[in-house]
Amino acid sequence: xxxxxxxxxxxxxxxxxxxxxxxxxxxxxxxxxxxxxxxxxxxxxxxxxxxxxxxxxxxxxxxxxxxxxxxxxxxxxxxxxxxxxxxxxxxxxxxxxxxxxxxxxxxxxxxxxxxxxxxxxxxxxxxxxxxxxxxxxxxxxxxxxxxxxxxxxxxxxxxxxxxxxxxxxxxxxxxxxxxxxxxxxxxxxxxxxxxxxxxxxxxxxxx
Numbered sequence: 001x002x003x004x005x006x007x008x009x010x011x012x013x014x015x016x017x018x019x020x021x022x023x024x025x026x027x028x029x030x031x032x033x034x035x036x037x038x039x040x041x042x043x044x045x046x047x048x049x050x051x052x053x054x055x056x057x058x059x060x061x062x063x064x065x066x067x068x069x070x071x072x073x074x075x076x077x078x079x080x081x082x083x084x085x086x087x088x089x090x091x092x093x094x095x096x097x098x099x100x101x102x103x104x105x106x107x108x109x110x111x112x113x114x115x116x117x118x119x120x121x122x123x124x125x126x127x128x129x130x131x132x133x134x135x136x137x138x139x140x141x142x143x144x145x146x147x148x149x150x151x152x153x154x155x156x157x158x159x160x161x162x163x164x165x166x167x168x169x170x171x172x173x174x175x176x177x178x179x180x181x182x183x184x185x186x187x188x189x190x191x192x193x194x195x196x197x198x199x200x201x202x203x204x205x206x207x
Contacts, residue, residue, distance in 0.1 A: 020196035024148060031069050037197055043186035047129040050185060051121060052082035054133075055114045057180050058172035059105050067105070074103025079114065084129075087118035113171035120169045136161040136178075137187040144193035151190050154179050 026036025044050060056075060060068045068075075078101050080086035098104065098111045121129050136157045145151045158179035165173040183190045191198035 021194045022197065023192050023195050031066060035069055040184055041186055041189055041191050041197060045130050047121065047127065048083050050130055050133055051084050051118065053185055054181055055082060057177045058113060059110050061172060061177060071104055078104050084118050084121045087115055088122035090115045110172060117170050132164065133161065134187065141189060144198065145190060146193050152179070158182055
């Protein structure tokens with residue numbers, strides 16, 4: 001399933017017949033099912049946690065999200081668990097190390113952008129990245145989407161988020177990437193109306 005992200009508007013498939021109702025993209029394979037049921041759409045706060053999600057969304061650009069999901073532990077090992085200050089201290093030798101690491105996507109521009117973005121965020125106050133990203137959460141939740149076709153890929157809020165990040169020097173943060181982040185981290189709840197995981201996202205429990 002090659003999609004910009006596991007965004008229901010472009011997904012295919014169906015919920016398991018003998019299991020709870022799910023967004024179509026979250027039924028198969030098992031990697032998607034676990035991610036859908038336990039993480040996607042639940043609120044995420046914390047600078048390092050959000051930096052990880054933002055970085056992975058950037059790496060995903062042009063690829064299937066499943067490709068990233070199955071390499072997630074490799075990314076965490078390669079990028080020091082995405083701790084901002086540690087990544088900000090990466091040297092040219094670290095860049096070369098990453099370019100040779102089969103556990104991640106070895107794209108020089110994306111690797112360098114991740115280190116670059118960490119250096120910017122490292123200069124911010126604790127919580128500033130979290131505050132900035134969450135400032136773009138819509139004030140009023142949209143009505144629950146009933147079908148995948150009702151789920152957008154870009155919104156005014158994601159466009160504004162991308163613009164704000166780029167203004168501060170961030171790279172690989174277009175409006176589509178920003179909206180995928182918003183979906184994944186619970187700034188919006190795009191689980192379909194009959195999806196069993198929708199109420200988990202509405203509960204507001206941060207992960």
